[in-house]
Amino acid sequence: MRKSLAEKVIAQHLAEGKMEPGEQIGLKIDHTLTQDSTGTLAYLEFEAMNVPHVKTKLSLSFVDHNMLQNDFRNADDHRYLQEAAAKYGVVFSRPGNGICHQIHLERFARPSYTLLGSDSHTPTAGGGGMIAIGAGGLDVAAAMAGEPFYLQMPSIMGVKLSGALSPFVSAKDVILEVLKKLTVKGGVNKILEYFGSGVKTLSVPERGTIANMGTETGATTSIFPSDEVTKAFLRSQGREDQWIELKADDDAEYSEVVDVNLGDVEPMIALPHSPDNVKTVREVEGKPVDQVCIGSCTNSSLRDLKTVAALLKDKKISDRVSLTISPGSRQVLENLAASSELVDIIRAGARILENACGPCIGIGQAPQTDAVSIRTFNRNFKGRSGTQSAQVYLASPETAVASAIYGEITDPRKLGKYPEITLPEKVIVDDSMFIFPEKPFTDEIRRGPNIKPLPNFQPIPDRLTGEVLIKLGDNVSTDDILPGGSEVMSLRSNIPEISKHTFRYVDSSFASRALEKGGGFIVGGENYGQGSSREHAALAPKYLRIKAVITKSFARIHLANLVNFGVVPLTFVDKQDYAGVAQGDVLELDVKGLRRKLCVKNVTKGSDIPVELDLSNREKSMLKAGGKLAAVKAKRMKE
Ligand code: MIC
Ligand code: SF4
Numbered sequence: 328m329r330k331s332l333a334e335k336v337i338a339q340h341l342a343e344g345k346m347e348p349g350e351q352i353g354l355k356i357d358h359t360l361t362q363d364s365t366g367t368l369a370y371l372e373f374e375a376m377n378v379p380h381v382k383t384k385l386s387l388s389f390v391d392h393n394m395l396q397n398d399f400r401n402a403d404d405h406r407y408l409q410e411a412a413a414k415y416g417v418v419f420s421r422p423g424n425g426i427c428h429q430i431h432l433e434r435f436a437r438p439s440y441t442l443l444g445s446d447s448h449t450p451t452a453g454g455g456g457m458i459a460i461g462a463g464g465l466d467v468a469a470a471m472a473g474e475p476f477y478l479q480m481p482s483i484m485g486v487k488l489s490g491a492l493s494p495f496v497s498a499k500d501v502i503l504e505v506l507k508k509l510t511v512k513g514g515v516n517k518i519l520e521y522f523g524s525g526v527k528t529l530s531v532p533e534r535g536t537i538a539n540m541g542t543e544t545g546a547t548t549s550i551f552p553s554d555e556v557t558k559a560f561l562r563s564q565g566r567e568d569q570w571i572e573l574k575a576d577d578d579a580e581y582s583e584v585v586d587v588n589l590g591d592v593e594p595m596i597a598l599p600h601s602p603d604n605v606k607t608v609r610e611v612e613g614k615p616v617d618q619v620c621i622g623s624c625t626n627s628s629l630r631d632l633k634t635v636a637a638l639l640k641d642k643k644i645s646d647r648v649s650l651t652i653s654p655g656s657r658q659v660l661e662n663l664a665a666s667s668e669l670v671d672i673i674r675a676g677a678r679i680l681e682n683a684c685g686p687c688i689g690i691g692q693a694p695q696t697d698a699v700s701i702r703t704f705n706r707n708f709k710g711r712s713g714t715q716s717a718q719v720y721l722a723s724p725e726t727a728v729a730s731a732i733y734g735e736i737t738d739p740r741k742l743g744k745y746p747e748i749t750l751p752e753k754v755i756v757d758d759s760m761f762i763f764p765e766k767p768f769t770d771e772i773r774r775g776p777n778i779k780p781l782p783n784f785q786p787i788p789d790r791l792t793g794e795v796l797i798k799l800g801d802n803v804s805t806d807d808i809l810p811g812g813s814e815v816m817s818l819r820s821n822i823p824e825i826s827k828h829t830f831r832y833v834d835s836s837f838a839s840r841a842l843e844k845g846g847g848f849i850v851g852g853e854n855y856g857q858g859s860s861r862e863h864a865a866l867a868p869k870y871l872r873i874k875a876v877i878t879k880s881f882a883r884i885h886l887a888n889l890v891n892f893g894v895v896p897l898t899f900v901d902k903q904d905y906a907g908v909a910q911g912d913v914l915e916l917d918v919k920g921l922r923r924k925l926c927v928k929n930v931t932k933g934s935d936i937p938v939e940l941d942l943s944n945r946e947k948s949m950l951k952a953g954g955k956l957a958a959v960k961a962k963r964m965k966e
Contacts, residue, residue, distance in 0.1 A: 329576035331483045333518045336458045336573075340441050342475035343848050346515075348482040348582065351943040354458075357384045358435065358442040359467050362427045364392040364688075365445035365861055367404050367820035369464030370411040371781050373471050376959055380416040385435065387411045389420040389427035393816045394683045395690055396664025400817045403775020407820070410772040415471070416764045424760035425682040428624035430450070432535050433564055433605040433658055434758065436554030438573045443470045447542050447860040447884060448624045448705065454535030454572045455560070456553030458518075461542065463862035463888040465955050473960065477945065478887075481547040484517045485581030485774040488525030489589035494745030496736075497634070498533035499626055499703065499723035501587060502540040503595035507605035508585060511802055512854040514546030515883055517582070521551045522575055525589045528749060531560035532628035539625045540705045543602040545857060545882055563754050579655070594738050596701075597721035600709040601802065608726050608738045617698040619650045619731040621724055622680070623687040626703035627655030629662055630750055631724045636668035638728040638739075638747035639675035645734030651692055654943055655678040662755050677731075679865065689713035689812035699833030701730045706858060708804045710832050714814050745756030780818040783869055784893050789919040791874040791895065793847030797830060798910045801852035805864040805885060807833050808856065819863060826867035838871060846872025850908050853878070856885025865889045875916065877927065877938060879905055890946050897925065900937040907934055921947040 330338070337346060343353030354441035361369045373381075379831065388408050396402045405422060412419035420430060425937065427444065428451035431956060436442070440455030442449060445467040452459035470476050486505065492498075519541045521534070529537075534551040541549035551557075553573035594608040621627070621635055632654055644650050652672060654660040660682055663669040673679065676948070686692035687704045693713030694700040700712060700719045707719035722730070733741070769933055799807075809815065811870045812829055818825035826903070830837040841847065855878040865888035868876075875895035879902045889896045895918060899905055908914075912931040918940075927936040942950065949958040 329579045331516050331520050331579040331581060332575040333458065333483050334793050336439055336441070338438065340458070344480065346480055348480050350480045351477055352480045352944065353477050355442055356443045356470040356476050357440040358385050359386045359470050360427050360431055360442065360444040360446070360449065360787065361388050361464065361467055362446050363390040363394050363404060363408060364816050364819050365464045366408050368862060369468045371407065371820070372465050372468040372956060373415065375781060375956055376468060376472045377963060378472040381471040383471055384419045384731040385695055386471050387420060387431065387435065388417045389430065390422040391426045392511045392684045392688060393690055393813055394422055394681055395813045397813060397817065399775060400777040403777060404820055407772060407774055407778055410769070413764055413769045414772055416762065416768055419762040421760045423657060423682060423760065425654070425658070426624045426627065428539060429627055429655030429659070432531070433656060435673060437569045438557060438571050443467050443476050445860055447858065448539050450542055450548040451535045451539040451624055453538035453548055453550040456551060456557055458548060458550060460548050461860045461884055463860055463884060463891055465862060465891045466887065468959060469955070469959055472959070478547065479516055479936050481516050481518045483520050484581035485584040486519050486521045487523040487584055487586050487852055488521055488589055489523050490525055490588045491528040492589045495725050495740045495742065496592050496594055497723045497725055499538035500595045501583060501589065502537045503597055503605045503721070504587060504592050505585065506540070506543055506597070506841045509544040510603045511601060511857055512541055512545045514541060514544030515854070517546050519544070519546050519549040519558065520575065520581065521549065526552060527556055528589065529556070530630055531557055532630040533805055535628065536625055536792060543705055545854065547883060563750065563752055566733050576787065594726050594740070596726060596736070597707060599718045599720065600707055602706060602721060608722065608736065611736050612738055614699060614736045616648055616701055616730050616735055618684045618694045618700040619648055619727050620692060620700065620702040620704070621651070621727050622653030622655065622685065623704040624655065625705045627659065629659045629754065630748060632659055632663055633668060633748050634672045634746070635724050635728055636663065637748065638725065638742060639677065640671040642675050642732050644676040646732045647734045650731040651670060651680050651686060652677045653685045654682045657682050657760055658754060658756065661757065662751070665755055674966055684745055686712065686714060690816070695712055701727050701736065703727050708806045708858065711806050711811060715832065779822060781956070782822055784869060786951060786953045787893055787895065787918065789917065790915045791918055793874060793914065794844055795850050795908055795910050795912045795914060796841050796844065796847040796907065798850040799852065800834070802854045802857055804858035805852050805856055805861050806858055808864040809861060809867055822866055822870050825863055825869040829867045830872060841871035841873065848914050849873055849876045850905070851876060851878035852905065853880045855881050857882040860884045862888040862891065865892045865894055871893050890950050891955040892940065893941065893950055896949065897938040897940055900939055904936045907936065921951060
């Protein structure tokens with residue numbers, strides 16, 4: 328059979344299962360990555376597995392998210408991560424080195440390898456020909472311990488690119504176009520595989536932008552071929568020896584194909600408050616802008632910031648706009664500094680921030696009340712910027728610069744002549760902000776007082792009873808369940824404390840109500856748990872004794888996280904039944920045997936609601952045992 332590119336890489340890494348869409352498969356993982364705000368839990372979980380050192384080809388620990396260090400807590404987390412890396416054989420990327428996905432693509436991504444990362448934008452490395460998947464920290468910890476990563480074999484959707492981008496139109500516009508077509512749930516349990524004559528017109532960083540934001544469609548991952556362009560990129564990083572050619576067989580079969588003629592794409596923009604709320608920039612031009620933020624793992628590469636520098640050269644930004652720039656890595660910043668490009672950016676009036684996620688996850692630069700903020704980021708969920716009333720738009724670096732100069736949303740084609748951006752044949756490379764673990768590995772790990780042990784959960788009982796504690800609509804994000812921002816993120820290694828912030832901006836009394844009632848149920852709509860991979864969004868509700876979540880459908884990573892922590896994930900067999908459940912209703916459910924078809928009794932309404940538990944036997948036994956940690960520990964005991 329003719330194989331797609333994704334199928335070829337999966338076949339090479341298949342540890343268990345059949346490669347048929349919907350079947351459970353186990354994948355052998357070559358690389359793992361963690362970042363600080365999911366990493367503390369991931370290493371606590373790894374420690375609980377009692378494995379002396381990581382068993383992967385390469386494991387990396389980045390500190391790039393919560394960098395503010397308002398007090399000792401965050402600084403203690405960073406020290407814990409550094410010492411855990413030294414003990415377990417993990418490469419540590421020091422704070423200041425940059426954003427995990429940008430750095431991984433620059434320094435480590437290898438065509439045909441697999442990567443599992445405790446961050447939902449791990450698929451960025453698909454721009455370099457990897458199968459790179461985002462997951463909860465516990466799944467990444469298990470991969471570090473040498474376990475396969477289990478997932479539902481996705482169907483492979485082809486995205487056929489033809490033509491070439493017009494001036495002032497860039498990779499961000501392409502993925503916004505794709506998002507417009509697919510929406511935030513159109514990619515669930517799919518891999519987006521890019522092919523066609525347009526691929527060779529895109530550089531690896533541009534492919535990285537597209538693969539990065541494929542996450543917003545809900546896709547398991549995205550992948551590009553490895554070709555001469557990939558080779559040139561690896562050569563520029565001094566890594567040409569790691570190149571191999573990788574492409575789909577001619578006439579490979581895809582479950583469906585989306586056609587994008589790059590020449591037809593125009594500047595696009597996602598309107599508040601969802602990445603799929605996409606329009607052309609022309610449609611919203613003229614809206615006054617207060618803030619412009621350039622950066623994030625989507626758009627902070629050397630290619631992006633060279634473009635920004637060229638467009639800002641000899642210009643001044645509008646008086647009404649605050650323009651911030653967060654380079655994706657120290658390498659990007661150093662290369663801009665070594666040319667005059669950084670000067671062009673500074674002279675135009677930009678504020679240079681740290682090489683980190685920063686404003687993307689509400690760590691600083693919260694906009695003013697009711698502000699309009701244009702960001703080159705990937706998510707614009709309500710309140711994620713730190714300001715509940717802010718209107719956040721997502722656009723390309725080109726559109727962001729044009730809007731910063733004119734002080735209103737502006738089609739970048741208004742800027743005149745498009746500068747030709749060429750990427751250097753050799754970039755300045757300096758790996759001195761990585762700490763490579765040395766044998767014999769050190770033994771000491773210091774833990775600050777905010778780093779609390781993992782809670783112990785009991786096996787789930789045969790009968791679940793309780794109230795519906797909250798009823799939510801469609802596309803609830805993990806930012807809604809447990810917000811970002813430095814205040815809450817400083818509690819990522821302290822589950823009892825962080826659980827108090829569950830649904831903080833959706834319903835501030837949720838956590839106390841859950842504790843008072845001894846737990847209960849959550850009811851949601853479609854695509855529940857979209858967005859971040861943070862397992863805290865499952866762990867905190869579990870700590871508040873949430874027994875089951877009943878929805879119309881789940882986002883992939885959150886569903887896995889619920890199972891990993893022993894929360895029963897159920898879907899309505901008939902979506903109409905969603906209307907028949909209200910907050911405060913008392914529900915009863917017999918889960919003995921964890922059968923696929925179950926029936927929830929709504930005691931308050933006197934009705935029966937058929938629900939489905941769509942899990943593999945392996946997942947069911949994990950659920951029964953009270954979660955994945957208990958299951959992995961039991962397996963290790965037997966070995
Ligand atoms: C995000 O963009 O939401 C994050 C912050 O990178 C998360 C990870 C986290 O919550 O720490 C993600 O995308 O997985
Ligand atoms: Fe960081 Fe934002 Fe990328 Fe998440 S989406 S990894 S917060 S830059």
